[in-house]
Amino acid sequence: MKRLKIKEINSCENPPEKALIGGWVRTRRDSKTFSFIEINDGSCLSNIQIIADSSIENYDNIAKLTTGSCISILGKIVESPGKGQKWEVQAEKIDIHNNAPEDFPLQKKRHSDEFLRTIAHLRPRTNKFSSVFRIRAELSQAVHSYFYEKGFRYIHTPILTASDCEGAGEMFSVSSDSVKNGFFFSKPANLTVSGQLEAEMMALSLGDVYTFGPTFRAENSNTSRHAAEFWMIEPEMSFCDLEQNMDVAEDFIKNIITRTRKNCSEDLELFNRFVDKTLFETLENILENRFVRITYKEAVEILKKSGQKFEYDPVYGADLQTEHERFITETEFKKPVFVYNYPKNIKPFYMRLNSDNETVAAMDLLVPKIGELIGGSQREERFDILQKRMEECSINKEEYWWYLDSRKYGSVYHSGFGMGFDRIMMLVTGVSNIRDVIPFPRTPGSIEF
C-alpha cells in the first residue's frame, strides 16, 4: 500500500477510508485501554492523531513509545470526535521502526535556538525548523520559477576558481595531496566568492541568465547575518541599464515573497505568531509599496540633515555605516530603499563609470531589519575605461584577459546583482539569525555536522 502524507489527508474533503502513514512521534497520551499518538511526517506543520487500541497485537510496545520514535501506521481515517483536528486514524497495525531511547534531546516544550544549533541534526524535527526548511524549499523553487517565466537561463558557474581579487572578501584556498606541488590546477585555487564574472560571459551570449549556488567567504565575521558558506542568486542581463536592473530586483523580490506566502501560509503563520509578531505587516509593507530610490549623495544629505546623533558622522566619500543604513530604511523611509550611484573609490573595478567621472552605476538595496539584501551594478562595458579602472584598482589585467576579451568582442551595456538567499529567508520568516535558516550552517570556528 502506498504511503499517504499527512498534508494530503489534511487537505482532503473526502480522504480514503484506509491509509498507510509513516512519521515520527511528537507526543503520546495514555489511557487504560488505548493510546493517543501524535505523529508528524514533515509534509506539513500539522501532526495527525493516531488512536491505538489495546487490542493491537504489539500494544505493550506501543504504550512505551517515546517522543522521537519512528512508526508506520495502517488504519482507518475517521472524523475526529475530539477538538483540535478534523481527521484521526484508528490504527489497525503499527510497525515500530525505532523506539527512541530516553535521552532523546528534544522535549515537548520550547527549546532555545542556541541549544537547537548544537543539535542541528535533530532540529528539523521541531515545528519551527521543519517550517523553516519547507519555506526554504519553496522560496528556492520560487526563484527558479520567476526567472524561468521571464526567459532567463539558469547557468552553473564554477565553484573552484583561480581569481583572487574581486574585492569581495577573503577566500578559502583549495589544495590537493594527489599532486606533488599541491597545485592541482597548476596555480593556486580558491572557493568562489561570486559567479558574477563568469555569469557576465554567459549573459553576453544567452542574454538573460542567473546563477543560484553556494558561495564562500573566509571573513572572520561573527554576526547574525554572516555565514562562511551561503547561497547567492546572481542574475545578469544584457541590454540592461541600472534602472532596469533595479526594476528587476524589485519585481523579483515581490514575486518570490508573494508565491511563498501563498504556498506556505500554514508555516508562515507560525512565524507571525511566535517568531516575529510584525512579520505579516512587514511583508505587506514590502509588497504594497514601491521601493524608494535615492542616490548615494542624497542619502548622505538626508543623514546629515536628520539631526540624528550617529556614532560615526556621515561623510560623502565613505561607506555607509550600518547605523546609517538602518536610519534610512527603518526611520526615514520605513520601507526598502535602493541607494545608487556610489563614489567610484569605494566600489570595485567592474562597475560602470558615470558621466560625472566620480560615481559608478552601483546600487544596494537596504531593507528594514535585514540591512543590505542586494548589491548590484551596471557593468563597465567600455574596453578602455575598464582597463583604466583595473589599473586604478591595481588589478592584474593579464589574469583577467578573458574578462577583457568580452569588452573587445561584441560588448554591450549590461547589468546584474547578487542577492543573499539566506538573507531573504530571514526576511520572509522573521528569523533573526542566519544560522537558523541554514540546515547546517558554517561560521567561524563551527563546522560540525
Next chain:
RNA sequence: UCCCCAGUAGCUCAGUCGGCAGAGCAGAUGGCUGUUAACCAUCGGGUCCGCGGUUCAAGUCCGUGCUGGGGAGCCA
C-alpha cells in the same frame, strides 16, 4: 578582530550578604481520563564550563582560558 553579556540536572531556569544544590519539564514506576504542551502520586538524576587564586568556607569574589549570544567592522 574589537566591545558587551552569559555558562547551575537531558532541557528551561532560580539560587538573597560568601555558609547543606533547587523548581518545572523530560525519564522510570503506579494511578486516572476521548486525550490535546493531558492530569495526579512516587522515584532516580549534578565535573555548578575548564584551570589558577582569595577565604575557616566559593555556584557566588578575583584572574585566565574555552564555548555560546548580542553589537561593530567586512559583506550578500
